[in-house]
Amino acid sequence: MGRAFVYVILGGGVAAGYVALEFARRGGYSRGELCIISEEAVAPYERPALSKGYLLPEGAARLPGFHTCVGANDELLTPKWYKEQGIELILGTKVISADVRRKALVTAVGETISYKTLIIATGARALKLEEFGIQGSDAENICYLRNIHDADKLVNAMKSCSGGNAVVIGGGYIGMECAAALVTNKIRVTMVFPEKHCMARLFTPRIAEYYENYYTSKGVTFVKGTVLTSFEKDATGKVTAVILKDGKRLPADMVVVGIGIRANTSLFEGQLVVSMVNDGIKVNGQMQTSESSVYAVGDVAAFPIKLFDGDVRRLEHVDSARRTARHAVSAILEPAKTRDINYLPFFYSRVFTLSWQFYGDNVGEVVHFGEFTNSSPRFGAYWVNKGRITGAFLEGGSREEYEAISVAVGRKTKVTDMAELGKQGLAFAVQESQKQMSDSGLAIGERPTYVWHATAAVVAAVSIAAVGYWYGRKRRRW
Numbered sequence: 001m002g003r004a005f006v007y008v009i010l011g012g013g014v015a016a017g018y019v020a021l022e023f024a025r026r027g028g029y030s031r032g033e034l035c036i037i038s039e040e041a042v043a044p045y046e047r048p049a050l051s052k053g054y055l056l057p058e059g060a061a062r063l064p065g066f067h068t069c070v071g072a073n074d075e076l077l078t079p080k081w082y083k084e085q086g087i088e089l090i091l092g093t094k095v096i097s098a099d100v101r102r103k104a105l106v107t108a109v110g111e112t113i114s115y116k117t118l119i120i121a122t123g124a125r126a127l128k129l130e131e132f133g134i135q136g137s138d139a140e141n142i143c144y145l146r147n148i149h150d151a152d153k154l155v156n157a158m159k160s161c162s163g164g165n166a167v168v169i170g171g172g173y174i175g176m177e178c179a180a181a182l183v184t185n186k187i188r189v190t191m192v193f194p195e196k197h198c199m200a201r202l203f204t205p206r207i208a209e210y211y212e213n214y215y216t217s218k219g220v221t222f223v224k225g226t227v228l229t230s231f232e233k234d235a236t237g238k239v240t241a242v243i244l245k246d247g248k249r250l251p252a253d254m255v256v257v258g259i260g261i262r263a264n265t266s267l268f269e270g271q272l273v274v275s276m277v278n279d280g281i282k283v284n285g286q287m288q289t290s291e292s293s294v295y296a297v298g299d300v301a302a303f304p305i306k307l308f309d310g311d312v313r314r315l316e317h318v319d320s321a322r323r324t325a326r327h328a329v330s331a332i333l334e335p336a337k338t339r340d341i342n343y344l345p346f347f348y349s350r351v352f353t354l355s356w357q358f359y360g361d362n363v364g365e366v367v368h369f370g371e372f373t374n375s376s377p378r379f380g381a382y383w384v385n386k387g388r389i390t391g392a393f394l395e396g397g398s399r400e401e402y403e404a405i406s407v408a409v410g411r412k413t414k415v416t417d418m419a420e421l422g423k424q425g426l427a428f429a430v431q432e433s434q435k436q437m438s439d440s441g442l443a444i445g446e447r448p449t450y451v452w453h454a455t456a457a458v459v460a461a462v463s464i465a466a467v468g469y470w471y472g473r474k475r476r477r478w
């Protein structure tokens, strides 16, 4: 048995939703020519909501409220929308093999689905503790968080351990966002990670210190510089404690594991060129893989970043998923008119009533600025490499301020005096953003506009407002 489509989107996550929207907008297909094949049982949704609004104790976000593309203030792509657009949703269906030469995919139930053009949007999967030699992470009170199924398990675990203890393994953004959600659900949290501070891949020690102090003020305990080695379980197989490498025993009613992700490239190994550096499917500036009929977008794609001198990077951020998705459709339907992607990497997170954004690359010398206070935090950092701003971080900014730091990074603004940059702080970026784009570094044609970013996760913004309410504090913005 088999079916044939002109366009097949493999994967049903954020990028898939935005690919579908872009096709619908451009009208580049006829009814029945385009399909999404997804292992998930539901239509594409805004994944960031899972660690934010979805975990709220009251008024939690639920589908259909956060289907794509609500995060960018676009249409809500419900199953009805796909039907109206003539896009076939093949849900609950895992593709188990791919043959790019024959242009065919085989699903777990043995159906062959062929295509003329394939858009790979398989994203990434959460790394499991077993991959690090630790057994037993299938216990019912150990949670990962990548999809809605994981989120439901987490919600159920939280419900059954109100007032109890949770151990969060990993100090990245999943760990940080889940820890905040657990606290909001009245669960005591201990975070365990091997690094010296949280968000070690991005935060400077000074920035991390701020967030760790903030979390500590909410009752979170940090155990740093060590890893877990095993679990203690009861007769039913439920975890009762986490044992650390230094011998410490942490009682646990539930455990959340956020130790990183791995791109879902395995179907294409040996068929498409994979980026050696960061393990994604390598694409060119048109999001096209080494096989001309195959494109890759979102977390699975490693693409050249003009701003980083064409360095090939695989990003794990929602804005990148959205942008690369739209770019691929443009390249497929209008190749002659589509220039190579020119993307300014952008990432954000929201925890408790805090909210930060980061643009660019965190390489070079760091200059901090602003008020690292609890009452009204508004601080950040610039990364300066070879005399130019390469990255900028800002907590508690206004929309204009976030826009300003994105402009400063996007233009690779020249810095002649580091001390002066520190003194001016945010004002430096604000002034720079008010200048015409003329003499300053790289002008990036497709620099994301603020509107795109500010609304990057409406669901999340709503959720944080609710968290703010939960804490009896009024949200300052959005």
Ligand SMILES: Cc1cc2nc3c(=O)[nH]c(=O)nc-3n(C[C@H](O)[C@H](O)[C@H](O)COP(=O)(O)OP(=O)(O)OC[C@H]3O[C@@H](n4cnc5c(N)ncnc54)[C@H](O)[C@@H]3O)c2cc1C
Binding pocket: 010, 011, 012, 013, 014, 015, 016, 037, 038, 039, 040, 046, 047, 048, 049, 050, 051, 093, 094, 095, 096, 121, 122, 123, 124, 145, 146, 147, 174, 264, 267, 297, 298, 299, 300, 315, 316, 317, 318, 319, 321, 346, 347, 348, 349, 350
């Ligand atoms: C809990 C959480 C919170 C996040 N919060 C933020 C945030 O605050 N800010 C931010 O910038 N980013 C955030 N992200 C990252 C962001 O969600 C991802 O960058 C984005 O989802 C990537 O989109 P994607 O479509 O490439 O992959 P995904 O959204 O992961 O979608 C991949 C899809 O492919 C399907 N699939 C994979 N293999 C197969 C197969 N063989 N057959 C069929 N289907 C398959 C999967 O089931 C899934 O539906 C968060 C991620 C998570 C998990």
